Amino acid sequence: MSDPTVEVRDVFCVHRTAEGDAAALQGMTISLAHDEVLCVLGPSGAGKSTLLRVIAGLQVPSAGIVRVLGFDVGRRSARWRARFRNEQIGFLSQHSETALPPDLPVAQAVELPLALRGFGGHERRARVGELLERAGLRDHAAALPGELSGGERQRIALCAAVAHQPPLLLADEPTGELDEASAQAVRALIVELGTSVVLASHDPETAMIADRAVRIRDGRVVEDRRDGESALVVGRGGWLRLPSHLLTQAGIADRARVRPAEGGLLVTPASAPSESTLAAPPSPDSAPAAGGWRPAEIDLHSISRGLGRGRSRREVIAGLTRSFTPGRLTVVTGRSGAGKTTLLRLLVGLDQPDRGELTIDGVAVGDAGAEERAEFRRERIGYLPQEPAPVGFLSAEENVVLAMRLRGWDQRPAAEWATVVLAQMGLADRARQRVFRLSAGEGQRVALARALATARGLLVVDEPTSRLDEAGALAVASLLAQAATDNGQTVICASHDPEVIGRAHEVFALGR
Numbered sequence: 001m002s003d004p005t006v007e008v009r010d011v012f013c014v015h016r017t018a019e020g021d022a023a024a025l026q027g028m029t030i031s032l033a034h035d036e037v038l039c040v041l042g043p044s045g046a047g048k049s050t051l052l053r054v055i056a057g058l059q060v061p062s063a064g065i066v067r068v069l070g071f072d073v074g075r076r077s078a079r080w081r082a083r084f085r086n087e088q089i090g091f092l093s094q095h096s097e098t099a100l101p102p103d104l105p106v107a108q109a110v111e112l113p114l115a116l117r118g119f120g121g122h123e124r125r126a127r128v129g130e131l132l133e134r135a136g137l138r139d140h141a142a143a144l145p146g147e148l149s150g151g152e153r154q155r156i157a158l159c160a161a162v163a164h165q166p167p168l169l170l171a172d173e174p175t176g177e178l179d180e181a182s183a184q185a186v187r188a189l190i191v192e193l194g195t196s197v198v199l200a201s202h203d204p205e206t207a208m209i210a211d212r213a214v215r216i217r218d219g220r221v222v223e224d225r226r227d228g229e230s231a232l233v234v235g236r237g238g239w240l241r242l243p244s245h246l247l248t249q250a251g252i253a254d255r256a257r258v259r260p261a262e263g264g265l266l267v268t269p270a271s272a273p274s275e276s277t278l279a280a281p282p283s284p285d286s287a288p289a290a291g292g293w294r295p296a297e298i299d300l301h302s303i304s305r306g307l308g309r310g311r312s313r314r315e316v317i318a319g320l321t322r323s324f325t326p327g328r329l330t331v332v333t334g335r336s337g338a339g340k341t342t343l344l345r346l347l348v349g350l351d352q353p354d355r356g357e358l359t360i361d362g363v364a365v366g367d368a369g370a371e372e373r374a375e376f377r378r379e380r381i382g383y384l385p386q387e388p389a390p391v392g393f394l395s396a397e398e399n400v401v402l403a404m405r406l407r408g409w410d411q412r413p414a415a416e417w418a419t420v421v422l423a424q425m426g427l428a429d430r431a432r433q434r435v436f437r438l439s440a441g442e443g444q445r446v447a448l449a450r451a452l453a454t455a456r457g458l459l460v461v462d463e464p465t466s467r468l469d470e471a472g473a474l475a476v477a478s479l480l481a482q483a484a485t486d487n488g489q490t491v492i493c494a495s496h497d498p499e500v501i502g503r504a505h506e507v508f509a510l511g512r
Helices: 048-056 078-088 106-116 121-134 150-162 180-192 204-208 244-250 340-347 370-380 396-405 411-424 440-454 470-485 498-503
Strands: 006-017 020-032 037-041 063-068 089-092 168-172 196-201 212-217 220-226 229-232 256-261 264-269 298-307 314-324 329-333 355-360 381-384 458-462 490-494 506-509
Touching: 006 048, 020 037, 020 048, 020 063, 020 220, 037 048, 037 204, 048 063, 048 089, 048 168, 048 196, 078 089, 089 150, 106 121, 106 150, 121 150, 121 180, 150 168, 150 180, 180 204, 196 204, 244 264, 298 340, 314 340, 329 340, 329 470, 329 498, 340 355, 340 458, 340 490, 370 381, 381 440, 396 411, 396 440, 411 440, 440 458, 440 470, 458 470, 470 490, 470 498
Parallel strands: 037 196, 037 212, 089 168, 168 196, 329 490, 329 506, 381 458, 458 490
Antiparallel strands: 006 020, 006 063, 212 220, 220 229, 256 264, 298 314, 298 355
């Protein structure tokens, strides 16, 4: 048997901060065979992104061995790792916008990695054309990244990552912001590469294309699926992590009893679940200002909006007329590039329509100046963009409090409400942690908490579950519906997620 492409053995990654140490990986052991596609599943904060960064040599482990293509990358210099990564690894991060120069047309953005590696002009153009054709984006070769949807940018970023045909591809949530048709195209492209691949994902459909899938939690592998058969992983010293949903079904809280039984072991509760385990998060009714606003009334009349310039310009929204029901959750669906993000940016006043009229509470927003629209956002709107950007050097709590203070809240009620909203988002134990130390999914939940805390009649969110696992997506979907029905918000959400769509009061399918 040939040596594995990737071998991670007993790896620990400890982040030291003023708030205390946090271990992202805790004895991680995993391997990747030659030309194998491996999917790494796990909830937000489980260590998926850290694992990819360690394999790519972007982060040095605190302990343990990381061998990639036969080299011990954890013991090499930063310069060596950078050169090795440039030559041997394709890396697709969760944030596709960081991989695409904003001023380069997408064809040139995909060609750039080849030019930097010395490929000839004819070879570069042929490779770019092939990749764009596979990704279904050849017609957008002259467009700038800012003129594309988030899903289209993700596909372009994947093309750029694999343009030099690396022997190893590391992809972090490659289908997180895509509709199902676009996601299938990306999955097919990954499989067709014929190379070794590690995918970090929370998407079960993405796991289905993999030769093998492992599930990690708290920085360790807890489950391994091969040939359709899953098995829990028994670690060194007999360490075994049971799935949380099975523990909940069995009524097991923080203590369990184990005894031999016929054919195996029997695990039973050692005590009744504590009240703290069963306690529900605080209700939005405890908000200091709940009920002090009315749900926004939104009407669109023959709205049109185009993106791009010259021959690449396209009309993303054409003659749209629509009214959104106040105090309800409306989910906007549609394939990648259909105009969902463009519509949401119009609603919050970040863009203006080329034609038509947009009114909120009877006021023509499109006629207002930039300062007036910004003031209206501060007064009425909570907004989560597709690429959330909480302030990294602030804690989760400070991010929410800052947004509320900028909207006129006093310090004490702002801090109290921030505590409530972060608890609803499942971040109570992470409230004092700086955001740059959190996972991408946790950072997204911080940004959503900020939007929830500042909404005063209108909550607009773009793909709020793109970086969350199934349990997290269900919790967010419930919170959005609750924000509409119990907290006086008109909620408009762009999403492909069936959990969110299933909780919607209305679904609006947007097409070109």
